Amino acid sequence: MSQSNRQLHLNLFIMNAGHHEAAWRHQGTEPHNITDIEYFTRLAKTAEAAKFDSLFLADGLAINNNIKHGAFIGLEPFTLLSALASVTQRIGLIGTVSTTYNEPFHVARKFASLDHISKGRAGWNIVTSGSSVEANNFSKDTHLAHSKRYERANEFLQVTTGLWNSWEDDALIIDRDSGTFADHRKVRSIDHVGDSFKVRGPLNIPRSPQGYPVLVQAGSSEDGKEFAAQYAEAIFTAQQTLQEAQRFYSDVKSRLAHYGRTADQLLILPGICPIIGHTESEAKEKEQELNELTVIDYGLTQLSHMLNVDLFTYPLDGKLPELPRLEEINGNKSRFQLVVDLAAREDLTIRQLLHRLAGGRGHRTFAGTALQIADQLEEWFVNGASDGFNVMPPYLPAGLEEFAEQVIPELQRRGLFRREYSGHTLREHFGLARPANPHSIASAPAAASQAAASL
């Protein structure tokens, strides 16, 4: 695709009542519906009608705060995505599953199932989990160290890709006359033996429409970037400024060659929490209104958790106290660094920082008109900072509807975004090739092999 036809990719990041931490207090949101499938069905259908590439659900494996003033609770994302697969036709479905508290056989199998059920629309956001309260729900006293989590994640991906490739695409025969159900030579054990896992295989489900789900990653630490360069096909990342985003973009893309990959095999999608007004001042007022609905206790708990320091003992209108060093952080390292940099760059008090983070928990918040937002997206997109965006509406469903009705048509007018889906699978939306099965390549004659590679 020529540079001038380059299209941006939009993922809708769905978060209960919305991404702003006070969304549930905002008129028009539906916090009572966060366990109601019909609510999420409406959101998914709106996103599909707007031609989003995909929708995405985050996850956590524990409640990590006093839930009095809010909490990230609700439907388990994988269960929810599968239910949404039945009521949508085109939009990609990306679910978060942790490699730290799961078994690769289950995960490989469930994503293969979701990919079959959705006819090729599954994506896996690979996380390593970030908090000790999660460990406590899985018979562990302490959280695995950051680098150990990535070692485990790495081996986890070896096992899951091995399992997804354990069936060649044409292994199922189903010849009634001869009684041949499958070609047993095309279904193989993987016999993986490693530090964390010992898995025999094969998987008990045939290879799925996409070969395997689109692999997505959201960690932006050193370990995270290296992991992404090796495995990820899309990255969700939090970037506050154009310069930071450009640096991250070129850093990650430059790491791909080492793994024999090209820059177009990995999409970088920074988060954006767009607060949309008919005028700039209306947008700023909306932002102000939302920030005034926040509950200080809630925000302080989240920020204390992010920074690994108890902020309740410091004055709200003072600056951040001395913080732990990055090496001591065993949660989300890159988010820690982002918050520290943000507070320093903008010289923020704790209260001001709470407001800056309320919209997107570290992801960029931008309040303006639809045109201004389209300008911002285009600026990042054409200046080497992104391949598209992870769109995080501050409140739902209205924040999504405003984006769909105002920003997307503007991006379409500029020729930056599709008016209709051209493909059917998430890989097709993202412009990613279907992974060839290494066994098929090895066993096929040259011509057939070439055909497989070009799929």
Added chain:
Amino acid sequence: MSQSNRQLHLNLFIMNAGHHEAAWRHQGTEPHNITDIEYFTRLAKTAEAAKFDSLFLADGLAINNNIKHGAFIGLEPFTLLSALASVTQRIGLIGTVSTTYNEPFHVARKFASLDHISKGRAGWNIVTSGSSVEANNFSKDTHLAHSKRYERANEFLQVTTGLWNSWEDDALIIDRDSGTFADHRKVRSIDHVGDSFKVRGPLNIPRSPQGYPVLVQAGSSEDGKEFAAQYAEAIFTAQQTLQEAQRFYSDVKSRLAHYGRTADQLLILPGICPIIGHTESEAKEKEQELNELTVIDYGLTQLSHMLNVDLFTYPLDGKLPELPRLEEINGNKSRFQLVVDLAAREDLTIRQLLHRLAGGRGHRTFAGTALQIADQLEEWFVNGASDGFNVMPPYLPAGLEEFAEQVIPELQRRGLFRREYSGHTLREHFGLARPANPHSIASAPAAASQAAASL
């Protein structure tokens, strides 16, 4: 409900192309569609239109045979059920999940999600897994011993019920004005510490419509029956004769009192694989036709696995060789005993036994007219052998359609089966009470407590 109004309960056990091991070779089945959601949607809608209480999906965590002539493979049941929840309104959705290869936090959370998504239609068929090939997919060299699996299952249920009760039903407040999201006094840690698990909780999803999913169990060994008496609300069981079924029925029901439970708190649903003909001889011909489609190699592998002996070295037209003792069986103990008894009672050769097992893997197969089948079901139902049945069509979708069009109307004419759903949840279909939350009872004033208990 008076004895005369007693209604039987019907569960549809869905198995890919059908329960007969040669179903995939039978004209009219759709083995190419076993990974296609639209195929399963059609089956679910047919079952719902016929007013089945529920549909059920079995599971295995490995391929345990050479797949040349057939295999139990396909969509992961939980993923599939969630997708079916979106396209059905009334029918219960029962999924199999193993307590041996899963974490209770994940399982509690996923079933709570499915129960929310389906608005109260979730059921969990609790299994402990039965084969060492499954162990090999989960970093274990050998399979956990039978009694150890049940010890783990027992603790697993303590944890999951604890987690399901960790939210009181009215814990979510969502008061926008005061900024009160939840009543934090009504959401509790469980702080479970046991031999197999250490789980802090609470669950990160509010209590679901049914309180928790209907708990189903399918093991009929000593350990299995005792586990069922303590926890199960429905049992799927394989019983070949009226007498055996009556013995099992009264045995299990008599164990409930020990756990402070009454006989009506547990439904016993024996399996039936009905082969339906317009005449008896047509039905027998159908059965014969199906049996002739079986592949000996496939059946022998399954039977060798069930009996823990390599049958390939014995003559097909001879009797079973000497078998291991029941104590040495670490798979499905009750199924082992059933097959041994069946072969002895009917004095079967190995080949004859293979045919007797081809329809339902040990579950009862009955070939006859719709009237004869209704007679059989009624006989068991009114003579203390069952509260309903686990219906296992030999081939799909036609075997289900025949049952829905011919047998169910006959059961309705006899006043034995509903013509319309009267309830909305699976508990309502099964006539089971919604479990009260022990925390709510403890903390509520007397009057409120009574109201909660009668829910």
